[in-house]
Amino acid sequence: MSSTLPAFTDLNATWTFIQPGLEFILGAQNDQGVTSTMYMNCYTAVYNYCVNKSRRGSTPQSISNNTENNSYSLAGAEIYSKLELYLIQFIKNLKKQPNESFLEFYVRKWTRFTIGAVYMNNVFDYMNRYWVQKERSDGRKDVFDVNTLSLIKWRNEMFQPNNEILINQILELIEKQRNHLIVDTNLISTAIKSLVFLSIDIQDLKKPNLIIYVNSFEKPFLDSTMAYYLKESSEYLANHNVVDYMKKCETRIAEEISRSNTFLEDHSKKAFINILNKSMIENHAYEMYDQFLILLQQNQIDHIQRMYKLLSRVPKTLDPLANALEEYIKREANSVIEEIQKQSEQDIKDGKKKTIEPKIYINKLISIYNQFNDVVIKAFNKDTKFIRSLDNACRYFVNNNCIAIPKPRSSCKTPELLARYADGFLKSTSKDSDIIDMNSDNLMIIFKFINDKDTFEENYRRLLAKRLIHGNFKSEELEESVIHKLQEENSIEYTSKMTKMFSDMKASEDLKLKVKSKLGDDVTVKEFTPMILAQASWPFTYNKLYNLNIPNELSDTITKLKEVYSAQHHGRQLKFLFNHGRAEIKANLSKKGKPAFIFQVTNIQLMILLAFNSKDSYTIDELHEIVGCEKSIFQSHLSALIKYKLIIEENNLLTIVEEYKSKKLKVNFISAVKTTTNQQIEEEDEVKNEINESRKQFLQAAIVRIMKSRKTITNTNLLNEVLLQCVNFEAKIIDIKKVIDDLIEKEYLKRDGSNYEYIA
Known part of the structure; x- marks a missing residue:
């Protein structure tokens, strides 16, 4: 290259001068670089030509669309045109070496060409800043800075004619990588990155554009990924078990994500992950579902967790898994409870006990819950979907099992048994060894799942009342803490009666x-x-x-x-409930020198014994008349005193003993009073009537509230709104309709076809 600069007015001389330098810049001379002198000479020649050459009149129509009749215009069109032709020819003349693949050739030449394009852009810096900028501001969208022009010519002359072979070789190399063969990862990443650079929006050079990358590489890449893993996963599953397959999936997904981060654009990553998930996970979800129940039975928490983590990558595949868990818990719970019932029936038949023990029943419900709660925590990472499945299953088996509903259409026994369970660990008379695994936390777990919370409240309140009036509670603090927990889980209104009892x-x-x-x-x-x-x-x-x-x-x-x-309290009436009171009475019926006995008795037994302060013997009728309660009740309380030989019955004459024989100084006669079947039935009926009346009042209040607000409402909407308000019990449609009829009779409502109108 000559060191003598050409005349600035001579286009051909200028081009002849700079072309050898461009060859060195773009690496045509065996990748030999340009010298600083050569670089500066090229820059100066272009600068002199553009600055000093002035022209009169408009530029040729083929080069410029400028319609103004300027007396002076910036030079650059002619040399820009020569550069454009040069780049086309230069790229076409690039040749692949015999021993290299097209991909290797492409990456090698692209790398050198793009470096040279940056330097060449600087050589034509003056033309870029003035002529190119002026042309583009005048609306010329086919004129570009030299660097962009170089990329466009590479795209048109190198990439587009060889698009298919290049992409195929990239995909082949990626597949070799997947097959764990050693490949030059730089070839993949550089070739793909070139597609991003070549995605140029000629209308707006600053606008991000991935059209070449997406259409030429992303779509084929995703398709080939799907095909590869569909084939591999099917073949692997045909020869391996599901657990091994899940481990394979974990490894494959981790490998692919790590690999793809080196060459994949952010635009593709979501779609790529979806392809991996679909081909390896979603398409084989049912094989995992089939294995899930087996893993549950074997308590294989690690493998269940592995399955969950894989399926959670495709959220919709978790629903069948959650449903399967729910149904499995229901089946397992029913099986366990049936075993309890069978054992209980056998114990009753053998005379070991009379009814199912609340402790055994409730603790078994707790153990089922704890078992599967651990699974949800450890295997499913406390996923709300699986917490909901556990809750649904627990709510079902707590309220629907062979012990809870012993007969079809009978009311659920679980609330009553739960109340008796609470009574067991709250009573002061309970042995610590018997209640070691009973506590308020367990109570609240089951309470959360019972449907008829009003039934629990009624039974719990009755047992609480007995503990309070008999002083048979461990501590007031413990009682109040349980009530506080019930209030937190439900409402202040739910525990208001219990709170008033303490007041x-x-x-x-x-x-x-x-x-x-x-x-x-x-x-x-x-x-x-x-x-x-x-x-x-x-x-x-x-x-x-x-x-x-x-x-x-x-x-x-x-x-x-x-x-x-x-x-x-003026105007209040006192009524004595003698059937609920009890007393301790001092009885001087022991040997001389020994302390008196203390008898624990019912109020009726108290009246019977006090009568013997007047005389030693009575007929049954005389004593009954003195005591004054109903005859059968009197006899049931008297029989306990006779049974334990405090009173002797001979020839219809009742006589108090002069000396009572007992190793204990404190004797309890209360527990010996037998509750008759009729009394039990009456008490059960009383509880049922109380619950039914309370529900009826609640339904009446709910309907009136709704009608006051809505004025008119359809039958269906009224039923639905009432059902939504019944949070403490499962209301039956027939009961709601009966209450509606009662309110119509009382002229609170009026029926108009299928609608109701509030008229009160």
Whole structure:
């Protein structure tokens, strides 16, 4: 290359001068680089030509679309045209070596060409900044800076004619990589990256554009990936088990993601991951589902977790897995509970017990829940979908099993058994060894799943009432903590009656102190605990069959109690529930020199024994008349005293013993009082009636609230809205319709065809 610069007005001389330098810049001379002198000479020659050559008139129409009649215009069109032709010819003359693949040739030449294009862009810097910029601002979209022009010519002359062979060789190399053969990864990444550079939007050079990359590489790549893994996964599953296949999937997906990060554009990654998931996971989900139940039975938590992680990559495939878990839990639970029932029936037949033990039943429900809760936590990472499946399954088997519903259409027994379970660990008389695995946390787990929470509340409240009035509770703090938990899980209204019961107990204690301060020293009963219970909160009803005649020993105390209470609360009526009270009585029936006995007795037994302070013997009728309750009730309480030989019955004459023989100084006669079948039935009926009445009132209030708000509503919508409000029990449609009919009768509502109108 000559060091003498050409005349700036001579286009051909200028081009002849710079062309050898361009050859060196673009690497045509065996990749020999350009010298700094040669580079500066080329730059100066182009600069001189563009700056100093001026022309009159418009540029030729073939080069310029400029329609203005300028007296002076920037030079550059002619040399730009020569450069464009040169680039076309240069790229066409590039030749592949005999021993290299087209991909190797392409990457080698592309790498050198793009480096040279950057330098060449600098050589034509003045033309870029002035002439090219002016032409593009005038609307010329076919004029580009030299670097962009070079890429466009490479795309047109090198890539497009050889598109298919290049992409095929890229995909072949990727497949070899998948087959764990050693390949030059630089060939893959460089070739693919070239497609991104070649994706040029000639209308807006600054706008990101991946059209070449997407159409030429992304689509074939995704298709080939799908085909490869569809084939591999099917072949692998045909010769291996599902667990091995899942391990293979994990490895393959990790490999592909790691590999693809070296050459894949972000635009493709989501679609690529979807292809992997579809070919390896979604297409073989059913094989995994079939294995899932086997893994559950074998408690293979690690493999279940592996399955979950794979399927979670395709969220819709988790639904059948969650459904399968739910159904499996139901089946397993029913099987376990059936075993409990069979064992219980055998124990009852053998006389070992009378009914199913709440502790055994509830603890088994808890163990089932804990078993599968561990699976959900460890294998399914606390996924809400699987938590919901566990909850649904638990709600089903807690409320629908052979113990919960022993007969078709019978009410669920689980709420009652749960209440008795709670009573077991809250009673002070329970042995620690018997309640070691019973606690309020377990109670709340099952409480969450029972449908008829109102049934639980009624039974729990009745048992709580007995614990409170008999002083048979471990601690007030423990009782209140359970009530607080029930309130948190449900509502303040749900536990309002229980809370009021504790208030009544505290008020009763205050009343006792006031009465004791009013009593003199000459009263027979100095220690007593009156309990004033609000009828609305406590589950007790007045029963006139238990009315007792108050003996002289108690009359002063009871009279003073009435006086003090009436002074505090005007207009309130006191009714004595003698069937629920109990007493301790000191009995001097022991040998001389030994302390007196303390008898724990019911109120009826108290009246019977106090009668013997007057004389030693009575006929049954005489004693019954003195005591005063219904005859059969009197006899059931008397029989306990006769059974344990405190009273001797001979020839219809009842006589108190002069000396009672017992190793214990404190004797309990209360537990010996037998509850008759009729009494049990009456109590069960009372509970049912209370629940039914409470539900009826709730439904009436719900319907009236809805109707007041809506004024008119269709039958279907009213039923649906009422059902939504029934959170503490499962309302039956027939019961709602009966309540609607009652409200129509009471003229709260009016029926108009299939609609209801509020008229109250």
